[in-house]
Amino acid sequence: MTRASMLSLALFVALLALWEGFVRLTGISPLVIPAPSAVLIVLWEGLTVGFLWPHVWVTAVETLLGFALGCAIGFVAGVLLGEVDFLRRLLWPYVLASQVVPKLALGPIFIVWFGFGMTSTIVITALICFFPLLENTLTGLQSVPPEKRDLFRMLGASRRQTLLRLKIPSGLPVIMAGVRVAIVLALVGAVVGEFIGGDAGLGASIIAAQGMMDSTLMFALFIVITALGMLFYQLTILFERWLLSSWMKGKET
């Protein structure tokens, strides 16, 4: 363990101790700020007794399905707009406008269309993941150095070959940066989507805990959501490393 990571762990412990001490000394209501020890007890019960797990499952499924759907559509749309100039000029203003609309504001109409529950949340999540993938795919495909395009022309490569063997692999690091943004946004999308129209999941549980004035449970849920987000992010990083493994070779400098 490096010195810096040891210090950062020490800081974390110190902050927790400070928080615990503050709550105990002032006797502040747990409705406002619960003690860390109380939060951990609720978290532990939730995980061992098991009432948290179905909600974790629902949110995880919503996040991943929405993420996969949004990334897939965003990537395909990015390739289409990147390859067909006419489409890009035709559709770009609409794509941009659709992204300026706050997606969560569309939540209520999605509930009308898709009903309460997972479908609405997945659609919102997908919509949020769509744009970073679209934009990064477009940027990635267009960032190929002109000399490499000329090289593929000299070699008599077809348009499809130039796309599959030059543009997409060449843009992959930029595209994967979009995927990393998308996975973080996906969890936010799923949780907030549940605020609006969920009947299960971690976001819906936060609303339920608020209804019961149970702030301790809310804090426990924050921890679960954070852990889930970090897990997803780390998995994305691992996937990226695997995908870009040959890209990375010789990039020690």
Place this chain on the structure above:
Amino acid sequence: MPNSPNFLDIHAASFAYGGGGDVVSNVGWSIPAGALHCLVGRSGCGKTTLLKMAAGLLQPTAGSVQMLGKDVAAPSRNVGFVFQSPSLLEWRTVLDNVLLPISLHQTVIQADRTAAEELLELVGIKEHTNRYPRQLSGGQQSRVALARALITEPAGLLMDEPFAALDAITREELQDDLLQLATIRNTTVLFVTHDIGEAVYLADRVAVMDAGRIVFSADIDLPRPRNQTQRYSTAFNAACLDLRHAMTPTRRAVA
């Protein structure tokens, strides 16, 4: 063989980007098969544009460009192009990069792999066959680019300042490798550079371009095979001085 066509014939060719003035203006030039010609000029004199016209990457706005007696309407696979930067695919191994011109059109067979390995040996980087471009030095990357251009055994090579970014010693090594390979395979070469010494060292014949026109041309009558000690000979330096004067015609009187 008096009737065999020149490798390249450029007749009164001009090129202008949409709306602008001529970047290349009324240029005529011929390269007999097997020769090595150098095109020298300052940045922005139009030499790269002329090279791209020879390659078929650009179409002349006036005049004609013929390769082996046929109009160049599109890039031909009978010529290899070496760019200013090595332009390797960073995510493929050195071997895959060299085989790219083949793998785009047919399944790579063992004979192709053997040919690629032989080329890599000729350019002196056989031990790096299975490494990735970013693991190589600039000079080694340039060697891979040279091997890639030669894998299809093209009749000619078009080279756009391929060694400009290398240090002096590495550049000299690559010049020697190029001369050796071109001789072995009887490859015609059109080599663009801004380096007078490089042009004189490599060329049978040089042309100086300025503002889109060829303003000077001369045969280089130095003995072959060339070697780096010739660089310090009187004849070599005289040829360099001629070129130097041709590149700055207006200041000649002052000097």
